Amino acid sequence: MDSAPLVLSPGKRPRLSDQLYSQILEQIVSGRLSEGSRLPPEKEICEMFGVSRPVVRDALLRLRSDGLVQSRQGSGTFIQRRPAKRLSDFGGMDQVPEFLRVLELRMPVESEAARLAAERRTAAQLRKIEDAHRQMERDAEAGNIPAEPDAAFHNAIAAATGNDKFLSLSRSIQSSISSFRTVASNVTRTGPRKRIVQVLSEHTMILEAIQSRETEAARIAMMFHLERARRRVTDRSEDS
Amino acid sequence: MDSAPLVLSPGKRPRLSDQLYSQILEQIVSGRLSEGSRLPPEKEICEMFGVSRPVVRDALLRLRSDGLVQSRQGSGTFIQRRPAKRLSDFGGMDQVPEFLRVLELRMPVESEAARLAAERRTAAQLRKIEDAHRQMERDAEAGNIPAEPDAAFHNAIAAATGNDKFLSLSRSIQSSISSFRTVASNVTRTGPRKRIVQVLSEHTMILEAIQSRETEAARIAMMFHLERARRRVTDRSEDS
C-alpha cells in the first residue's frame, strides 16, 4: 500500500459559491430576507452579486440541502428557516458552509463508525469513550465549553472500530472543525444552557448503545446526533 | 476553518494483528487450512505465533468481518471461504488487510457520494463520469487493465456531490490503493475476462442511476459494487 499520507486538503480560498451562500445566509440571519419571503429569480441574483449562473445555482442548491430555503416548482425559492443570530454576532457566518460540508461527510462515516464500534469495541476502547464522556460532563458542570472532550469522544468511537482509517479520518475532521467550534462555543457560552445539556444527552444515547453492543441503536443515535448538530447551526430556535 | 490540511495517515509499519491476519490468510489460500476445518483455539494461536491474546482476537475479528472464518458459539472458529490463489502468486497477500480496511471506509462514504451525485450533479459533472466510464471500456476492450479510469470514475462521482470534502477524501483513497490495484491487475490480466466485464457492468448501473437522478438506485448500486469488490478479494471462486 502507498506510504504517502492520505491528504484531505481543504480549498485554499473560499469558493465564489461559498461567498454567495454566506452573503445570502447573512441576510436571512439579519432578517433583511424574512422567513416565508421569496428570493429574487436566479438572473437577478447573478446581477446583484456579479456572479455567473452556475455559481448562483450551486449556492441555492446548498441552501436547499441545508434546509434554509425551499424551492416550489413553478413559483420560486422561499426562505424557510432562519439561523441563530448569535452565530453572526461572533463572526462565524463565513465558516458555516464549510462546517456544513464537513458534517455532510461525517454523517455516513461516523454513523458507520458507531455501528462498528458497538460490534467490535474492546473493554479498553469502551473505557476511553466513557472517559471522554465523563470529562465532557464535568467541564459542562463547571461552566466550561467542553470542546476537547467532545473531539476526544468522537475520536474514541472511531478508534473502537479497530480500523485505523476511521480513526485518522476522525482526527482530521475534528481538527478541521476546531476553529468553528470556538465560535460555536461563544454562542453557547452566552446562550442557553439547554444546548450543552442536549448535546450531552445525545452523546449518552450513543455511549449506551456502544456499551450494550446494540449496533443499530448506535448507528441511529450517531446519525441523530449529527443531524441535530446541523440543525443547531441552521435553526433560529436555538437563539431562545 | 483550519487551514492545515486534513491528513488521513496510514500506520507506519504493519500492526502485529495485520501480520497475523496475513499469515492465517496465506495458509487458507495455500490450502494448508482447508475450507470447513477448524482453527486452533485462541491460546494455541498465541503460542504458535508468539503474540498476545488481544492480537489474536483482533486478527480473528477481522477474518470474521471479512467473511473468511465463522465462529459458532461453543464450538470454535471455522474456515469459511478461500480467496483466489492467484492473489498470493502476485505477492498481494500482505496488502489484503489494508485494502479491506480502506474498503470498509469506502462503503459508507462512496454510497452516500453516489446518492448525492444523483441528486446534484450538473451536466458537466455527469460528462466527466461518462468520460471515465467510456475510457475504462476502451481500455478493457484493448486488453489493458483500466486502473486509472477506474480511479477517475470514482473521483468524478465524488466531485459531482458538489462537496469538496468528498472529492479530496476520494482522491486520498484512490491514491492509497493504487499499489494494491497493480497486484489486482496482474491477477486480472492472467485471469478470466469475466472479472473486468463484471466490474464494468457494476459501474454501468451506478452511472445509469446518476444519469436518471435516481438517488436510492445510485446508493444501492455503489454499495453493491463495493461489496462485490470485497468479495473479489476474499473469494476463491474468482480463480475460475
Next chain:
Amino acid sequence: MDSAPLVLSPGKRPRLSDQLYSQILEQIVSGRLSEGSRLPPEKEICEMFGVSRPVVRDALLRLRSDGLVQSRQGSGTFIQRRPAKRLSDFGGMDQVPEFLRVLELRMPVESEAARLAAERRTAAQLRKIEDAHRQMERDAEAGNIPAEPDAAFHNAIAAATGNDKFLSLSRSIQSSISSFRTVASNVTRTGPRKRIVQVLSEHTMILEAIQSRETEAARIAMMFHLERARRRVTDRSEDS
C-alpha cells in the same frame, strides 16, 4: 393483481419461546434477576422451564436483540437492562414480546415512509399530519393520554407517501398495538409527565422534516423515535 386482501395474521396463541421470554423478563423486572448477574446455562434453563434447547435459544436471542441481556463469548449471558416495573404492575408484561416484534417491522417500514412523505406529501396530506400532531398536544395538555392522535399521526405519514400499501400496513400495525397502548397509557398516566413530553418532541422533529421536505432528516427522526419507543419499553430509567 389479486383481489384478496393481504393478511398479516398474528399467531393464535403465544409461542413457547414468547412465554419463556416473558417469564425471564418478569424476573428481571421484579429484581429476582438483578442487573449484571448471570443467567443460568442454557441446559439448566431447559430443565427449569421444561422446554427444549431451541426454545431457550430463541428466547435468549430475542432478549439479546432487545438489549435486555448480553452474551460474552465464553463467559455466559448477563442481565444488562431492567425494564420499568410499572409495566408489570399494569399487566403488560406478556404483551412485551409481541410489541417489540411489531416494532422491529415498524423500524424499516416507517422510516422509509417518513422519507417518502417528506419527498411527496401534498399540502393537504401535510395538514392531516399537522392536525394529528396538534390534537396530540392538546390531549397531553389536558392530561389525557393521546392514543388516537398518536395512531393518526403515524397513519397520516403513511398516507403522505402516496402509496396505499404503506397506509394499509400502517393501519394494521396501529390497530394491532392498540391494546398494548392502553397498558402503556396507564404506565404513563401514573408516571412522569416527562415521557409524553419526550414523545411529542420526537414527533415534532419528524413533522418539521416533512414540512421542510428534508428526506434524510425525516428518515432519521422516525428511526430515532421508534428506537426510543423500544427503549421506553425495555428501560427501567423510565420509572423515575
Next chain:
Amino acid sequence: MDSAPLVLSPGKRPRLSDQLYSQILEQIVSGRLSEGSRLPPEKEICEMFGVSRPVVRDALLRLRSDGLVQSRQGSGTFIQRRPAKRLSDFGGMDQVPEFLRVLELRMPVESEAARLAAERRTAAQLRKIEDAHRQMERDAEAGNIPAEPDAAFHNAIAAATGNDKFLSLSRSIQSSISSFRTVASNVTRTGPRKRIVQVLSEHTMILEAIQSRETEAARIAMMFHLERARRRVTDRSEDS
C-alpha cells in the same frame, strides 16, 4: 395484543391516477411517446384525460419515482426510459403501477429481513432457503418458470428472521403479486434466458450472505435484487 388479523387491504378499484399512469405508460411502451420527447404541460394532460390537476400530479410523481420520466426545472417533463414492449403484449400494463407500489414497500421490509435472517437463522431455517433456491434452479433448467420457489425463497428468508410479523407480511406480499408474476412469466418464457439466469444469480448472492452470516452483505444483496426487479419492469433493454 389484538386478536383481529392485521389486514393490508388493496384498493377495490383502480385509482384515477393509476389509470392515467398506465395510459401514459402504454404510450411510452408503444413508442407514441418516444424517449427524450417532452410530455405536454400538466394543464393539457388534464384536458386530454378529463382529470383534475392533483390526479395528473400524482401520476407524474409516480412516473418520476419509477424512473420513467424526468423533470427538469423550468423546461418540463421528459420521457426517460421505455419499458419492455412484451409486457404490454401480455396485458400486464395495468398491473404495473400496483406491482411497483408493492415493490416500494418490499425494499425496506425485505432488506431488513435479509439482515435479520443472516444474524439469526437456525440451521433448519437456512435449509428451507437453500431448498427453495435449489428448486428454483431445477425449474429453470427444465425450462419452467419458477414462480412458486421464488415466493418460497422470499418467505423462507422472512421466516428466518424469527419474527412472525415479517413472515406473515411476506406471505401477503407474495400472494398479492402472484397474478402479476404470471404475466411476467409469459414475458420471460418468450424472452431471453438471460433474465432468469440474472434472477438466480441475485438470489445466490443473498443466499451466500445468509449462509455466512454476513448481515450487511445480505441486506445489500436483497436491496440490489429488488432494485433490479424494479428495473426489469420499467426497462426496455429487457426486450433484447
